[in-house]
Amino acid sequence: MMTPQRSETLPVREASDILLVRQLVREWATELGFSVLDQTKLVTAASELGRNTLIHGGGGTMLLETFVKNDRRGLRLTFEDKGPGIADLERAMTNGFTTKGGMGLGLGGSKRLVDEFEVVSRVGEGTRVTATRWT
Amino acid sequence: MERISILRMGEILLVTIQVDMHDRLATALQDDLANRISVTRARGVLIDISALDVVDSFIARMFGDIAQMARVLDAETVLVGMQPSVAITLVEMGVAMTGVRTALNVEKGMALLRARMDEERADDDAPAE
Numbered sequence: 001m002m003t004p005q006r007s008e009t010l011p012v013r014e015a016s017d018i019l020l021v022r023q024l025v026r027e028w029a030t031e032l033g034f035s036v037l038d039q040t041k042l043v044t045a046a047s048e049l050g051r052n053t054l055i056h057g058g059g060g061t062m063l064l065e066t067f068v069k070n071d072r073r074g075l076r077l078t079f080e081d082k083g084p085g086i087a088d089l090e091r092a093m094t095n096g097f098t099t100k101g102g103m104g105l106g107l108g109g110s111k112r113l114v115d116e117f118e119v120v121s122r123v124g125e126g127t128r129v130t131a132t133r134w135t
Numbered sequence: 136m137e138r139i140s141i142l143r144m145g146e147i148l149l150v151t152i153q154v155d156m157h158d159r160l161a162t163a164l165q166d167d168l169a170n171r172i173s174v175t176r177a178r179g180v181l182i183d184i185s186a187l188d189v190v191d192s193f194i195a196r197m198f199g200d201i202a203q204m205a206r207v208l209d210a211e212t213v214l215v216g217m218q219p220s221v222a223i224t225l226v227e228m229g230v231a232m233t234g235v236r237t238a239l240n241v242e243k244g245m246a247l248l249r250a251r252m253d254e255e256r257a258d259d260d261a262p263a264e
Contacts, residue, residue, distance in 0.1 A: 022155060023155075040189060047189060113228060
């Protein structure tokens with residue numbers, strides 16, 4: 001288990017919280033030296049995952065952490081909620097799968113924007129999504 | 136609640152998005168545009184997103200919905216100024232944005248809309264066979 005260099009938790013309780021999530025991810029990604037394209041990918045992934053936490057999870061938190069490994073710097077986003085959980089994870093990861101009128105690109109789409117991606121979900125208990133990108 | 140302003144330039148409605156949009160603001164813009172198109176009888180909508188440094192799937196879908204809604208009201212929509220990093224990110228995510236016309240900048244977008252309007256006027260003026 002790596003020890004984060006820096007960490008901060010933000011609430012994801014209402015639509016305007018997503019703006020703060022995007023801002024903080026942009027700030028930290030810039031400070032870590034990510035390219036503009038990588039910053040945009042990270043911020044977009046955070047926006048998608050934050051919306052999932054808000055709409056499907058009924059709100060939760062985002063934990064933002066930075067790491068250093070072999071001269072590379074990493075930014076990790078962890079979105080956690082105590083919502084209904086995802087019954088069919090494989091289907092939820094498929095492009096076009098949506099239950100709430102979105103484009104259905106939230107999970108599958110954000111997975112393609114990062115280097116490491118993990119979803120842990122238990123029906124009735126909640127969901128935790130971890131997404132990491134390295135410089 | 137704050138709203139994104141819509142400017143009227145003749146038959147074209149011009150929207151410049153300069154703030155990071157949350158979902159409700161995006162939805163409000165869609166509603167406001169529908170009203171303005173119908174009230175002003177606008178034939179074109181130009182949306183400048185050059186200041187937007189993030190467009191996620193929700194906002195992308197909203198642009199698609201606006202274009203579709205405008206078409207039903209007989210107006211053409213052009214999205215201009217998308218930042219390269221935003222375009223690449225959308226493609227990597229698998230967001231297709233089909234049905235949305237795009238142009239490099241406001242000038243080119245305006246030219247596209249005007250050309251389309253002139254074309255239609257020429258069709259109207261053509262003698263019936």
